[in-house]
Amino acid sequence: MKKIIIITTVPISLETLIKGQPKYLSQFFEVKLVTSEGCNNELIVDYEGVELYPINMTRKITIIKDLISLIKLFFFILKEKPDIVYTFTPKAGLLGMISSFFSRVPIRIHNIVGMPLMVATGKRKILLKFIEKLTYFFSTKLFCNSFGLKVFIHDNLTQKQIKVIGQGSINGVDTNFFENNFSSAEKKTIRKKLDIDENDFVLTFVGRIVRDKGVNELIEAVEELKNVHTNLKLLLVGDYDTNLNPIEKENYNIIMTSQNIITVGFQKDIREFLGISDAFVLPSYREGLPNSLIEAGSFGIPLIASNINGCNEIIINKQTGLLVNQKDTLDLQRAINELITNSELYDAIKENVRESMINRFSQDYFWKEMENEFKSNFR
DSSP: OOEEEEEOSSHHIIIIITTTHHHHHTTTSEEEEEEOOOTTHHHHHHHHOSEEEEOOOOSSOOHHHHHHHHHHHHHHHHHHOOSEEEEESHHHHHHHHHHHHHTTOSEEEEEEOOOGGGTOOHHHHHHHHHHHHHHHHHOSEEEESOHHHHHHHHHHTOOSOEEEOTTSOSSOBOTTTSOOOOOHHHHHHHHHHTTOOTTOEEEEEESOBSGGGTHHHHHHHHHHHTTTOTTEEEEEESOBOSSSSOOOHHHHHHHHHOTTEEEOOOOSOOHHHHHTOSEEEEOOSOOSSOHHHHHHHHTTOOEEEESSTTHHHHOOBTTTEEEEOTTOHHHHHHHHHHHHHOHHHHHHHHHHHHHHHHHHHBHHHHHHHHHHHHHGGGO
């Protein structure tokens, strides 16, 4: 049986981004995982049913620590002698591709998930571009999770062949798991727990509460709209990142004090929050192919997102949701208002969105396509 080593920077990527994928692939390959140490690593092993080897990696650029991680990865890969090393997330990609190149792994695949340099400027952009190109240089094959991202990479970074698995995504979505089976009584209980009235219009955001996710514009849009729609509630599901690109302090203070904004932090299972949502919003500056949009759409929730790579591959404008201009508070405000006030449009989107997600992004379809892609290396 051929051996695959999957490397990611931090354990949460295994818990969320590709959950279930190692378990599926282990039916056809010997699969081993590498990620940083974490309190949930044993739970990951139990769920996936494969071995996990801890090697600490940081998301930031830390030359000494990165060098130590690189050396540990090199000796681990040299010892394991895998047929394929498969990486995703930037730091795991860089260290994993370099270490597997020098340990002579024949097939080295990096999956490009999002692109921070799309919104970077100055020296940071130059550095990120160099890191991306270096990662691609040491790989033998590249995946990416959206067709728009593929075009951007070919235009700006490399002419290497890039494969988009299925219709995009990094793991597909379990559309049976993400189905709104909550009863009216259960929804009422969840709303009551969060101090949300039955008649409130709940707009939900899932993700890191940071600038690049468009949270500043979202807070500003909701603050303006609440004067017109007093029943509008914004539900934020995710943790603050105060290090990489924090939101404006003024908007943070609004979140902490506004009665129209509810925060619940990071949640492993977001279904009860989706279950009470009337609309889902992701006004991000950059994305690969965001699973959160697909998961919400699979719940039958009308979507609002920036008209950027990835988001505009999931949302068919005015059929499964509304696309808005990037970094445009007024356009975001307009779209939210339209879903609240235009019941005909709202009902049409709600009718279409789940079926669209099932047809294009179901997990069963994605996993089969990935299995076939890995097997194609040995034909």
